[in-house]
Amino acid sequence: MAYLTMENITRFYRDNHVLANSNVDFELRRNEIHALVGENGAGKTTLMKILYGLEQPDEGRIFLNGSEVFIRSPLDANRYGIGMVHQHFRLIPDFTAAENIIFGMEPKRRLFFLNRREAEEMVRSISDQFGFDVDPSAVVKNMTVGEKQQVEIMRMLYRNDETLILDEPTSVLTGRQIESLFYTLKKLTRAGKSIILITHKLNEVLSIADRVSVMRQGKVKGTYRRGEVDKKELSQLIFGRDVQFFAGRGVSSGHKFAGKKIFELKNVSIRSGDIKPLLDSICLSVSPGEIVGVTGAAGNGLRELEDVVSGLRDLSGGQVFYHGEDITNFSVHKFREKGFAYVPADRMKRGSSLQASLKQNLIIINHDGFSRFGILNRRRINSFVSKKLRQFSIDGNPDLPLHLLSGGNIQKTVLARELSIETDFIIFSEPTWGLDSAAGEYVYKKIRTHRDKGKGVLLFSSNLDEILGLADTVFVLFHGRIAGRLDNDGSLTKELVGTYMLGLEIDE
Secondary structure, eight states: EEEEEEEEEEEEEETTTEEEEEEEEEEEEEEEEEEESTTTTSSHHHHHHHHHHHSSSSSEOOOOOOOEOOOOOOHHHHTTEEEOOOOSSOOOTTTTTTHHHTTSSOOOEEETTEEEHHHHHHHHHHHHHTOOOOOOSSSSSOOHHHEEEEEHHHHHHHHHEEEEESSSSSOOOOOOHHHHHHHHHHHHHHHHEEEEEESSOOHHHHOSSEEEEEETTEEEEEEETTOOOOOHHHHHHSSSSSOOSSOOOOOOSOOOOSSSSEEEEEEEOOOOOSOOOOEEEEEEOTTTEEEEEEOTTSSSSSHHHHHHTTTTTSEEEEEEEEEEEEOTTTOOHOOOOOOOOEEEEEETSSSSSTBBBHHHHHHHHOOGGGGGEEEEEHHHHHHHHHHHHHHHOOOTTTBGGGGOOHHHHHHHHHHHHTSSSSOOOEESSSTTTTOOOHHHHHHHHHHHHHTTOOEEEEEEEEHHHHHHOOOOOEEEEEEEEEEEEEESSOOOHHHHHHHHHHHSSSSO
């Protein structure tokens, strides 16, 4: 018996003429995990934003326990016990983890003053209880993407909401963190909670969901109980075909690791005062025809190393080389002048300008290629943009601001721009975070194509399937140091990489 029902929900965006939801019916039962799947732009997040009060439907009604409710804002949703963890974080960067988690429900001292000690103890208790690794006093702007994701989830757990909406909650979590989260979700349903899980990871759907609803082109095409569909059938329902993510890494065509090193780090270190180094004597290199993967649990140096190789952070020690030239402490602008392509983990802040148009975001780093004597060639620009929209299946008006697109389409815009750069070196960080299976499959093909043409790829990823499916060489970070350098010859396993991530192995 459903306790939450959405009936005939329709949402039409007049600015860009997109029918996001068309007469959608959706129901949630008590004590269940209900997965909502579909390709980017299918309408999943819009439907859940309506349930959470961030969007208002043009038509349709919502019922809770048989009575119609009107959810005009997230405050209304919270009053009805509905919480949401967003794919793109809604955290206050200058606040600590604890301050973000308790915001609006702060424990008080003398009625008016924040009891900071009690707040941090409450957050630490949640972290310990559910297996998260979050320092309550850490400032959010200094956190990794994975740590921010955990803060979002913990905020909802702190509020003890009855209906939990999770939009791609595992995108940047490690395997152990995902296992811990799923254990928590199952425990919550046994305690009477109901959970809606938006995800592109079909293995997760099959392992944890009690029911799954498939959306396509703004409509629910069907709802299935666990065991009624397998991964192949789900893929066909979503895309009209079976999608294979990792059909083997393949072998580069005669360029593998040939010639001199394209990119190299020598004894790279970052220190802050007398505390333990954030990065400690990191040495790695990327050769022509090689994909080098870097992985590790949140808080072990991935974010800092990504900052170094993209020009966003200066070193305390060591050197960075590109084709033998010392480029240590080059700025982002100078890195770009060298021709680097860079797909950051944080697409919204680092990878795009949300107020600029989709078209402007696609050409922003290559204005010179579309102009002559300072005059833009609009025909060439429009041809280029149209081609990228088709190649990456980007659904949006190219002349409207990027923020009007779905999160998945924004990410595909960043990927389309960076993959169009003619370069022999490209940096990817969490390249398929939030992408549907078909888009992810296309990105993986492009990464392999770069390698097979003799180019170098540096891949940062917390997704071990991604690392093992793409990387020729794997570096594992633990406490800011390289815990292991592993050749991925086909026999490398997630279990072995996991032992290095936990510091249980010593690199010989």
